[in-house]
Amino acid sequence: MFVRLLSLIVLVSVGAVAGAQQARAADAAFEQWLQGVWPQARAMGVSRATFDKAVAGLAPDLTLPDLAIPGKPEKVPQQPEFVQTPSQYLREATFDRLAARGKQLSAQYRDTLARIEREIGVPGNVVLAIWARETDYGGYKLPHDAIRVLATQAYIGKRKDFFRNEFLHALKMLQDGTPRADLRSSWGGAMGLTQFLPSEYYKYAVDFDGDGRADIWRSVPDALASAAKQLAGKGWQRGERWAYEVKAPANGDCTMGTPETTMPIGEWVKRGYLLLPPRKLTAEALAMPASLLQPEGSYGPSFLTPKNYFVLKEYNYSDLYVLFVGHLSDRIAGGGAFMTPWSKAEQMRTSDVETMQQRLTALGLYKDKIDGKAGMLTRAALGAYQKRNGLKVDCWPTADVLAHMRR
Incomplete structure (x- = not known):
């Protein structure tokens, strides 16, 4: 018994030593990587003192999602935009709460919002909705140190080059006087009231309150104007809507729901896609090209999405995110609930949707990333598969369609 206990102690000790050695090796590799970033940081104007202070004692945060760690299973980001169904993500109670607060803030910042729309071209209710979605009007406190997050993602993330650039810009922010305490971020390194990546901060941040600093952390005018400038920089069309809810005709083809399939809104209306609520559009609006969006396939609401929809999608590449922000902006402006209710469709597991995408790719029906x-x-590709195989065409992933593919 004593011998076995002694052997166990020895094994545990050896394991602990080995683990410590592996940790030191990993730290050494990370430190070497950090020093390899220094020449680029210097080229961007970062001093050696700023750099050394920023990386002193820095260790990668291996709990973050979207990392590519050898020998470890991938931790997929559990962003609600990608794991919840529309009915779960787009809750009426949430819209009621945020719209009520948004109306209060719209009155409080009336002059600022009017100036933003006048000078930048983006309506105040749109930037308020972004603020609401990103940080609950500043009520949500971002949990991570941006320097550590961006260094980790640049070192061992799945998009190293992208995050290396963001890490360098974050170092530049420190050099230019932004306190380290302000650099709190999401797991992806976005910061401030309206969630800016460091490179976007340098492109679009605005000193809108005239105090000499573009403060997206505490100045509401600066944060909202910066969000507006980013939308304008990505192509926002002044005076145009983000989307129109429509009722799809019974013979509508959900496989047409792709960004590349566009027609003037007037043509969609002629084909039976009726505006909800009914309204008369100007000739300019009827001539505007738009795509068809059906977030639940042939179930739930349908939308015609012109240019501004895709500009909002540049802020966050999720249809549910854009629907949330766009619809909340309408609610802040006095609009009502979606005219068509969301269905109770279930969201398939990510791995099952990946299997579908792989099969659709093999059949030549899908040419985008497997995610x-x-x-x-x-x-749309799923709908094409359903057409080809004589199945009900609803463009919605289900266990029955997956089983058919596997057969």
Whole structure:
């Protein structure tokens, strides 16, 4: 018994030593990587003192999602935009609460919002809705140190080059006087009231309150104007809507729901896609090109999505995110609930949607990334598969369709 206990102690000790050695090796590799970033940081104007202070004692945060760690299973980001159904994500109670607060803030910042729309071209209710979605009007406190997050993602993330650039810009922010305490971020490194990546901060941040600093952390005018400037920089069309809810005709083809399939809104209306609520559009609006969006396939609401929809999608590449922000902006402006209710459709597991995407790719029906997300292109490809195989065409991933593919 004593011998076995002694052997166990020895094994545990050896394991602990080995683990410590592996940790030191990993730290050494990370430190070497950090020093390899220094020449680029210096080229961007970062001093050695700023750099050394920023990385002193820095260790990668291996609990973050979207990392590529050898020998470890991938931790997929559990963003609600990609794992919840529309009915779960787009809750009426949430819209009621945020719209009520948004109306209060719209009155409080009336002059600022009017100036933003006048000078930048983006309506105040739109930037308020972004603020609401990103940080609950500042009530949500971002949990991570941006320097550590961006260094980790640049070192061992799945998009190293992208995050290396963001890490360098974050170091530049420190050099330019942003306190380290302000650099709190999401797991992806976005910061401030309206969630800016460091490179976007340098492109679009605005000193809108005139105090000499573009403060997206505490200045509401600066944060909202910066969000507006980013939308304008990505192509926002002044005076145009983000989307129109429509009722699809009984003979509508959900496989047309791709960004590349566009027609003037007037043509969609002629084909039976009726505006909800009914309204008379100007000739300019009727001539505007738009795509068809059906987030639940042939179930739930349908939308015609012009240019501004896709500009909002540049802020966050999720249809549910854009629907949330767009619809909340309408509610802040006095609009009502969606005219068509969301269905109770279930969201398939990411791995099952990936299997579908792989099969659709092999059949030549799908040519986008394998990511387990049932976005526009996946739904359209699924509808094409259903057509080809004589199945009910609803462009929605289900266990029955997956079973058919496996057979």
